[in-house]
Amino acid sequence: MRAIGAVLVAGVALVAMAIFVAASVPPAMMPAVAASTPPPAVATAKSLATLAVPTRSPIPITQLRITVPRLGIDLPMALGDVERDVRQGATPEDVALLFPTTNVPGTGGNSFIYAHARNDMFLQLWNVKLGDRVRVTATDGTRFDYVITQIVPRVDPADTSWLDPNGTERLTLQTSTGPTGAQPRFIAVAQRLAQVGD
Numbered sequence: 001m002r003a004i005g006a007v008l009v010a011g012v013a014l015v016a017m018a019i020f021v022a023a024s025v026p027p028a029m030m031p032a033v034a035a036s037t038p039p040p041a042v043a044t045a046k047s048l049a050t051l052a053v054p055t056r057s058p059i060p061i062t063q064l065r066i067t068v069p070r071l072g073i074d075l076p077m078a079l080g081d082v083e084r085d086v087r088q089g090a091t092p093e094d095v096a097l098l099f100p101t102t103n104v105p106g107t108g109g110n111s112f113i114y115a116h117a118r119n120d121m122f123l124q125l126w127n128v129k130l131g132d133r134v135r136v137t138a139t140d141g142t143r144f145d146y147v148i149t150q151i152v153p154r155v156d157p158a159d160t161s162w163l164d165p166n167g168t169e170r171l172t173l174q175t176s177t178g179p180t181g182a183q184p185r186f187i188a189v190a191q192r193l194a195q196v197g198d
Contacts, residue, residue: 058104063139066096066105066113066171070132071124075115075135096119102165102172105136106144109165114174117186122175126153126186134171134190146171146190153177154184162187 031066079095084090091097098104099112107197115122134146149170154177155162162172177183 015062055116057140058107059140059142061098061104064105065137067135067137068125068128068131068132069135071127075112075121080114089127091116093118096122099163102163105171106142106169108169110163110167110170110172112163112172112174117177122173125173125175125188126177128188132190134173135144136171143195145193145195147193148188149191150187150189152187152189155185155187157181157185168192 047135059078061079065075066077067074075094075096078092078095080099082100084092085097093116096113096115099114103109104111104115107112117123117126128148128151130148130151132148134148136144136146155174162174171190173188173190175186177186
C-alpha cells in the first residue's frame with residue numbers, strides 16, 4: 001500500500017514539474033515583480049461579454065502557430081512530452097508546447113502552452129499587458145483569437161491548478177522566471193474572443 005502511495009505522489013510531482021520547464025536565463029533578466037504582488041484584475045464584465053465558448057473538431061497541433069503580435073512572439077506549436085521534457089531534460093527549443101492533458105486551441109476549455117524564457121520564444125511574455133491579443137493560426141488559414149485577461153507573474157512550481165482542461169475556452173501561457181525548476185513560473189491567461197462564423 002505504501003508503494004502505491006509513493007508512486008502516486010511521485011506521479012503528481014512529475015506532472016507538476018512537467019508544466020514548468022526551466023529556462024537558461026541569467027538571474028539578472030528575471031522579471032522585476034515582487035513575490036507578494038497579487039495577480040492583476042481579470043477583464044471587465046463588458047469585455048467578457050464578447051468571449052466565445054464554441055467547440056469544434058481539433059486541428060492537429062503540428063498545424064498550428066501561436067503569435068502575440070505586440071511582443072513579437074511567433075512560434076510553431078507541438079505536443080509536449082513528459083518523458084522528453086522532464087525526465088530527459090530535452091525540451092525542444094523554437095517551439096511552443098501544448099501540455100498533453102489539456103485541449104487543442106479552438107476546441108473549448110483550457111489549452112496550457114509553455115515555452116522557454118529565451119529570445120524568440122516566450123521571454124517577451126514577461127512584458128505582456130492586459131488586453132494584448134494572442135492568435136492561433138492553422139496552416140489552412142483557420143484562426144482563433146484571444147485576449148489577455150489575467151497575468152500572474154509568480155506562480156509556485158508545485159501549483160498544478162493551471163492544468164485544469166475544463167471551463168471557458170482559454171490559453172494558459174507559461175514560461176519560467178529563472179534557470180532552475182525551483183524558480184516561480186510566469187503565467188498569462190488569454191480568453192477566446194467571439195468570431196464571425198463561430
